[in-house]
Amino acid sequence: MLTTERKALLMDRLRRDGRIVAKAIAEEFMLSEDTIRRDLRELAAEGLLNRVHGGALPISPDLPDFATRTRIESDEKQRLASAAVTLVSPGQMLFLDGGTTNAALARILPRHFAFTVVTHSPTIAAELEQHPTAEVILLGGRLYKHSMVAVGAMTAEAIGRLRPDLFFLGVTAAHPTEGFSTGDIEEAAIKRQIVQQAASTWILLTSNKLDAASPANVVASDQITGLVVSNTVEASRLAGFEAKGIRLLRA
Amino acid sequence: MLTTERKALLMDRLRRDGRIVAKAIAEEFMLSEDTIRRDLRELAAEGLLNRVHGGALPISPDLPDFATRTRIESDEKQRLASAAVTLVSPGQMLFLDGGTTNAALARILPRHFAFTVVTHSPTIAAELEQHPTAEVILLGGRLYKHSMVAVGAMTAEAIGRLRPDLFFLGVTAAHPTEGFSTGDIEEAAIKRQIVQQAASTWILLTSNKLDAASPANVVASDQITGLVVSNTVEASRLAGFEAKGIRLLRA
DNA sequence: TTTATTCGTGCATATTCGTGCAATTTCATG
DNA sequence: CATGAAATTGCACGAATATGCACGAATAAA
Numbered sequence: 001m002l003t004t005e006r007k008a009l010l011m012d013r014l015r016r017d018g019r020i021v022a023k024a025i026a027e028e029f030m031l032s033e034d035t036i037r038r039d040l041r042e043l044a045a046e047g048l049l050n051r052v053h054g055g056a057l058p059i060s061p062d063l064p065d066f067a068t069r070t071r072i073e074s075d076e077k078q079r080l081a082s083a084a085v086t087l088v089s090p091g092q093m094l095f096l097d098g099g100t101t102n103a104a105l106a107r108i109l110p111r112h113f114a115f116t117v118v119t120h121s122p123t124i125a126a127e128l129e130q131h132p133t134a135e136v137i138l139l140g141g142r143l144y145k146h147s148m149v150a151v152g153a154m155t156a157e158a159i160g161r162l163r164p165d166l167f168f169l170g171v172t173a174a175h176p177t178e179g180f181s182t183g184d185i186e187e188a189a190i191k192r193q194i195v196q197q198a199a200s201t202w203i204l205l206t207s208n209k210l211d212a213a214s215p216a217n218v219v220a221s222d223q224i225t226g227l228v229v230s231n232t233v234e235a236s237r238l239a240g241f242e243a244k245g246i247r248l249l250r251a
Numbered sequence: 252m253l254t255t256e257r258k259a260l261l262m263d264r265l266r267r268d269g270r271i272v273a274k275a276i277a278e279e280f281m282l283s284e285d286t287i288r289r290d291l292r293e294l295a296a297e298g299l300l301n302r303v304h305g306g307a308l309p310i311s312p313d314l315p316d317f318a319t320r321t322r323i324e325s326d327e328k329q330r331l332a333s334a335a336v337t338l339v340s341p342g343q344m345l346f347l348d349g350g351t352t353n354a355a356l357a358r359i360l361p362r363h364f365a366f367t368v369v370t371h372s373p374t375i376a377a378e379l380e381q382h383p384t385a386e387v388i389l390l391g392g393r394l395y396k397h398s399m400v401a402v403g404a405m406t407a408e409a410i411g412r413l414r415p416d417l418f419f420l421g422v423t424a425a426h427p428t429e430g431f432s433t434g435d436i437e438e439a440a441i442k443r444q445i446v447q448q449a450a451s452t453w454i455l456l457t458s459n460k461l462d463a464a465s466p467a468n469v470v471a472s473d474q475i476t477g478l479v480v481s482n483t484v485e486a487s488r489l490a491g492f493e494a495k496g497i498r499l500l501r502a
Numbered sequence: 503t504t505t506a507t508t509c510g511t512g513c514a515t516a517t518t519c520g521t522g523c524a525a526t527t528t529c530a531t532g
Numbered sequence: 533c534a535t536g537a538a539a540t541t542g543c544a545c546g547a548a549t550a551t552g553c554a555c556g557a558a559t560a561a562a
Contacts, residue, residue: 003540018363018383019256022518032542037519052255053518053549058383122373122389123380129399138373138401140391140409148380150389154409158391254550273508283552288509304508304559 001029007039014049014058021055080204080228081105083251084168087202091115092165095194096124098149099170101204103127109134118164120150120190137162144187151186159193167198169224173212174205176240179221181214188216200225202249207233221246252280258290265300265309267329267359272306325355331455331479332356334502335419338453342366343416346445347375349400350421352455354378360385369415371401371441388413395438402437410444418449420475424463425456427491430472432465439467451476453500458484472497 001009006029014020022040026033044051050059081104088094090113096102098121106127109117113133119125120139128136139158141150169191171180180203182188195201195218205227221240226247229238238248252260257280265271273291277284295302301310332355339345341364347353349372357378360368364384370376371390379387390409392401420442422431431454433439446452446469456478472491477498480489489499 015383019253021253033518034520034543035541038541041520050255052253054253057253057255057259120391122376125373125394126377126399128394129374129396136394136396137405138389138391138394140371140389140401140405143376143379143387143389145380145382145387148377150391154388154391158405284508285510285553286551289551292510 003039006031007043010036010039010043010056011048014056019055019057020049023054025055076206076230077101077104077204079230079251080206081108083249084202084204084228085110087166087249088115089165093118093162095119095162095164095167095198096121097168097170097191097194098124098147101206102168102170105168105204118162120155120159121148122150123148144184146184147187149187149190151184151190155190156193159190159197162197164194164198165200167194167201169195169201169203169218171203171205171209171214171218173209173214174203174227174241175211175213176221176244178213178217180218180224182216182218183214185216188218191218195219195223202226202228204228206230210237254290257282258294261287261290261294261307262299263359265307267333269326269329270306270308271300274305276306327457327481328352328355328455329359330481330502331457332359334500335453335455335479336361338417338500339366340416344369344413346370346413346415346418346449347372348419348421348442348445349375349398352457353419353421356419356455369413371406371410372399373401374399395435397435398438400438400441402435402441406441407444410441410448413448415445415449416451418445418452420446420452420454420469422454422456422460422465422469424460424465425454425478425492426462426464427472427495429464429468431469431475433467433469434465436467439469442469446470446474453477453479455479457481461488 010020010025013025020040022033022036026036040049040051040056043049044056048059050057077100080101084105085108088110093116096106096117096119103124106124109131111132116135116137117128118137118139120141122138125136125138128134139150139155141155142152144151171182173181182191201224203224207230210233221244224246226249227241228249228251231250242248261271261276264276271291273284273287277287291300291302291307294300295307298310301308328351331352335356336359339361344367347357347368347370354375357375360382362383365386367386367388368379369388369390371392373389376387376389379385390401390406392406393403395402422433424432433442452475454475458481461484472495475497477500478492479500479502482501493499
């Protein structure tokens, strides 16, 4: 049995049984416990499972979950969100992408005039439960759990019927020449479609995402209307975006 | 049983039952009380629960009066949910209506086999973020804020394409002759449509909803497959439903 | 107060872990 | 093909962890 193959089997087992007991698996595979332990250690180092005494458990139970991620780095996100709300006008249809930065934006959307918010993120929708003046349209689809947004054919179809005035796009990486990218191909496809439908697209970009690239490209730089960026970022790092005609809103 | 796994189970128990009795759990897990005590001590040190003489309680800064009241209220919901999960089989497509009782059900859905959950409630969807084996389909639409479910034409269209095996319907009132009802007409229309599409429909009915009527009728009694009801309710109050051919699952 | 649980600590035992090491296989490079 | 490097695997052994038991202290109940 190949090492990689064995690791894949371990991950299958973990998904199937919800846990792995090192000793039992070693017997079943007719290998020393050391080998299994080593595999588990390495898989844990890759963040694929949760190593515990006696075996391993799935990552989900105590992975820094969405709620935790919301708390960290909230300072910069708050500032970006505060600046971004100035882009919203009465009566507009906004489209809010998923992600913690957009969740911060959802929490501080204006309450003194009416507008429509479209989102494919149930988390964002839940944030807007208490909002007095926002009409919320939730887009359905298969939920991509990692980032908690609806994706797939159902979502795409619903997007095709909408023409949002303003789209707040969420990405995990931004690069002047490589464009904007995210972690999942399917998610990227949905984002790309929304960009095409929307009259304008803005990105709230925390500084750690600058000059990076993620696996799945969303759109090229020239598709984006503007970026909301912290004013602690040196202007030189943004010159590449300005050259592409992207507007900058410093926060 | 792995140590970490056991601790997770204890936390689950605490969430479900609102309390842990060390001796009882030790017997159930067939372990010495020492081990359970040690676990509880460590969980308490992590700030995850409140260690008390004889067991543990959730961390709730609430006033004791209010706390016990909500615990008792949610106690019934937990029991109904625990009974209802037995209705779920591998590979099924469930439809979960909105509401706090169904949210309780979502939290304890089986984690050892796969199934599909359809919901038009972003709150329910958010509850299922951490679920390892559930494929979640979110239905879109305009959000009716009071109960946080998607309603309207978009939702209706999406429902029309689905044939769920099992629908857990939420209502605010149940009456043997008047049928089942809820507060909002538009919401009732959506519920009615799901009942028509689903192969079977069950209602988790807390005792305070019995023999009452709300403004908007959802369906007549004979449209419902079964009710999940607390076993503290006298059988006489349920005779009317049984006469209509409704199955009863006592919890 | 008395009595019965429950708790915490110390200790013994068994299991599991990590590291270093050697034997073997596989890979890369010339 | 040859040869050295890298990876894989099992074993040994000391360290860390988990568990149950005993016993005196603390707590709740009567």
